[in-house]
Amino acid sequence: MLKYILMQISSSVFNSAVEQLSSLPGIGRKTAHRLVLSLLNRDTDEIKTFGNTFVNLASEINYCSKCFTISEHSVCEICNSAQRNPNIICVVENVLDVVAIESTNQFKGKYHVLGGIISPMEGIGPNEIKINELIDRVEKENIEEIIMALSATMEGDATTYFIYKKIKDSEIKISTIARGIGIGDELEYTDELTLGKSITNRIPFESTLSV
Amino acid sequence: MLKYILMQISSSVFNSAVEQLSSLPGIGRKTAHRLVLSLLNRDTDEIKTFGNTFVNLASEINYCSKCFTISEHSVCEICNSAQRNPNIICVVENVLDVVAIESTNQFKGKYHVLGGIISPMEGIGPNEIKINELIDRVEKENIEEIIMALSATMEGDATTYFIYKKIKDSEIKISTIARGIGIGDELEYTDELTLGKSITNRIPFESTLSV
Numbered sequence: 001m002l003k004y005i006l007m008q009i010s011s012s013v014f015n016s017a018v019e020q021l022s023s024l025p026g027i028g029r030k031t032a033h034r035l036v037l038s039l040l041n042r043d044t045d046e047i048k049t050f051g052n053t054f055v056n057l058a059s060e061i062n063y064c065s066k067c068f069t070i071s072e073h074s075v076c077e078i079c080n081s082a083q084r085n086p087n088i089i090c091v092v093e094n095v096l097d098v099v100a101i102e103s104t105n106q107f108k109g110k111y112h113v114l115g116g117i118i119s120p121m122e123g124i125g126p127n128e129i130k131i132n133e134l135i136d137r138v139e140k141e142n143i144e145e146i147i148m149a150l151s152a153t154m155e156g157d158a159t160t161y162f163i164y165k166k167i168k169d170s171e172i173k174i175s176t177i178a179r180g181i182g183i184g185d186e187l188e189y190t191d192e193l194t195l196g197k198s199i200t201n202r203i204p205f206e207s208t209l210s211v
Numbered sequence: 212m213l214k215y216i217l218m219q220i221s222s223s224v225f226n227s228a229v230e231q232l233s234s235l236p237g238i239g240r241k242t243a244h245r246l247v248l249s250l251l252n253r254d255t256d257e258i259k260t261f262g263n264t265f266v267n268l269a270s271e272i273n274y275c276s277k278c279f280t281i282s283e284h285s286v287c288e289i290c291n292s293a294q295r296n297p298n299i300i301c302v303v304e305n306v307l308d309v310v311a312i313e314s315t316n317q318f319k320g321k322y323h324v325l326g327g328i329i330s331p332m333e334g335i336g337p338n339e340i341k342i343n344e345l346i347d348r349v350e351k352e353n354i355e356e357i358i359m360a361l362s363a364t365m366e367g368d369a370t371t372y373f374i375y376k377k378i379k380d381s382e383i384k385i386s387t388i389a390r391g392i393g394i395g396d397e398l399e400y401t402d403e404l405t406l407g408k409s410i411t412n413r414i415p416f417e418s419t420l421s422v
Contacts, residue, residue, distance in 0.1 A: 009306060010288060011281045013264075013271045020264045024246045035235045036268070037305055040281075041327070044269045051265030053224075053231045054250065058258035060224045061251060070222045070251075077221060094248055095220060116252070 066137070068113040068130050070095045078111060085109045087144040091134065091163065093117050093151065101149065109147075112137065117150055117159040126162060135166055145173040152179055277348070279324040279341050281306050289322060296320045298355040302345065302374065304328050304362065312360065320358075323348065328361055328370040337373060346377055356384040363390055 009015065014036060022032035039047055063069065064076035071077070078084060078098075088109030092098055098111050114129040126132075137143065146167065150156035164174055180198030181190045190198075220226065225247060233243035250258055274280065275287035282288070289295060289309075299320030303309055309322050327340040337343075348354065357378065361367035375385055391409030392401045401409075 009281055009310060010283050011272065012283065013268045014281050016264045017268045020261050023261075025249050026242070027246075031237070033307055035238075037307060038236050039265070039268070040272060047269035048266050050231050050234075051262045051267075051269065053227045054262030055259050055266070056262075057224045057228045057247070057250070058255045058262065061222065070220055070225050072221050072223065096244055096248060099220060 063113075067111045068115060068133065069098050069111060083108070087142060088147065089134075089137065089143055089145075090147045090149050092149050093156070097149065107147075109145075114150075114159070117153075117155045118162060119155045129159075131163060131166070134163065138167055138170060138172060143172055145175060148174065148176040150176075274324075278322045279326060279344065280309050280322060294319070298353060299358065300345075300348065300352075300354055300356075301358045301360050303360050304367070308360065318358075320356075325361075325370070328364075328366045329373060330366045340370075342374060342377070345374065349378055349381060349383060354383055356386060359385065359387040361387075 017036045017039070018029065018032045021027055021035050022029045027035070039050060042050075062071055062074070064071040064079055065074050066079045067076060069076050069078070073080075085108055089112050090101060090107055090109055091112045091114060092101065093114055093116065095113060098113060101107050101111075112130065112134050114131065114134070116124050116129040118124060118126055118129070138146070146163075148160040148163065150160055160176060167174060178201065179194065180201065181187065181194060187195065228247045228250070229240065229243045232238055232246050233240045238246070250261060253261075273282055273285070275282040275290055276285050277290040278287060280287050280289070284291075296319055299318075300323050301312060301318055301320055302323045302325060303312065304325055304327060306324060309324060312318050312322075323341065323345050325340040325342065325345070327335050329335060329337055329340070349357070357374075359371040359374065361371055371387060378385060389412065390405065391412065392398065392405060398406065
């Protein structure tokens with residue numbers, strides 16, 4: 001059915017545009033059709049601007065040379081900031097995670113953006129992401145603690161373990177972010193793995209009072 | 212919160228790309244962030260191809276000069292086809308509607324794509340869409356019937372009525388596609404307006420047997 005629909009619109013530029021949009025995660029062919037049609041309702045110049053934005057993105061995007069977050073300058077604001085503790089590094093998967101953690105206002109150290117996690121299924125090995133660069137930083141910078149803040153998935157755990165094995169012989173403290181029931185969550189709706197972890201990793205009640 | 216997140220990624224090319232994607236209907240800022248990040252996981256050349264596809268779309272998209280559907284040639288395959296009845300024109304809002312009707316295999320006439328419907332709220336008046344071009348065809352081509360196949364919304368109905376008023380003094384038969392309960396729908400879940408229409412516009416049972 002969908003293939004049939006595609007064949008019906010006999011315009012190669014239209015179909016290329018549909019193909020490109022539907023190559024993005026979460027956008028199906030039908031949605032892509034609608035999006036391209038909505039683009040075509042705009043002025044020619046606006047559509048060109050839309051396209052050129054991504055051409056510029058490709059050539060002008062810049063990453064911080066230290067932590068690999070997206071940055072306007074060669075070293076990002078966080079790495080450059082004297083207000084932040086350079087002895088603690090929080091390791092995250094991507095830039096959105098930096099944004100998420102920053103919005104909590106609970107972390108005042110530096111970051112290291114891996115740019116992905118180890119995933120044999122998707123052909124992403126340790127060398128495809130910025131693990132060697134992290135080891136480099138561990139050797140050269142005066143780091144006291146590394147906080148592993150990856151997703152609580154199999155891939156995330158595997159990546160954390162891989163990095164742990166690489167670093168464990170150094171003097172550096174390695175921690176991971178806490179797993180447990182979310183604030184506002186009800187016990188009966190929490191899955192048993194999470195609930196189990198939250199019991200194993202229970203903390204003294206007094207420590208919650210000081211926050 | 213969202214504004215805060217946006218401020219955190221200090222890269223103008225990144226933010227422009229997010230802005231462009233979130234300008235598409237149904238794509239929010241958070242989704243746009245994820246889409247741009249997923250684009251950035253590709254090779255530079257692939258990202259450029261993505262952008263250039265839309266630049267090409269803007270300059271090379273072509274519409275049929277008769278029915279205004281998207282077409283590779285100056286007159287589309289349907290308008291050119293000798294197999295199709297040139298005396299019946301089906302008026303639709305956009306190209307996807309042509310595709311949808313074609314996939315039913317129930318219509319063997321020609322089309323006229325308005326490129327929108329009258330919508331004062333969005334500043335779309337009769338002159339913004341291809342109504343004058345339809346009147347032109349009515350005057351010049353030998354048309355016997357016009358089938359109005361617009362959405363069953365207030366705007367769709369208003370557009371149908373507007374066109375009806377323009378054409379009604381000619382000899383041309385004007386019909387609209389049937390409204391009623393969908394095939395497979397249950398009566399108790401059908402809204403009262405649709406159900407009412409389906410009773411008012413009831414058809415002889417014999418006519419359903421011949422299909």
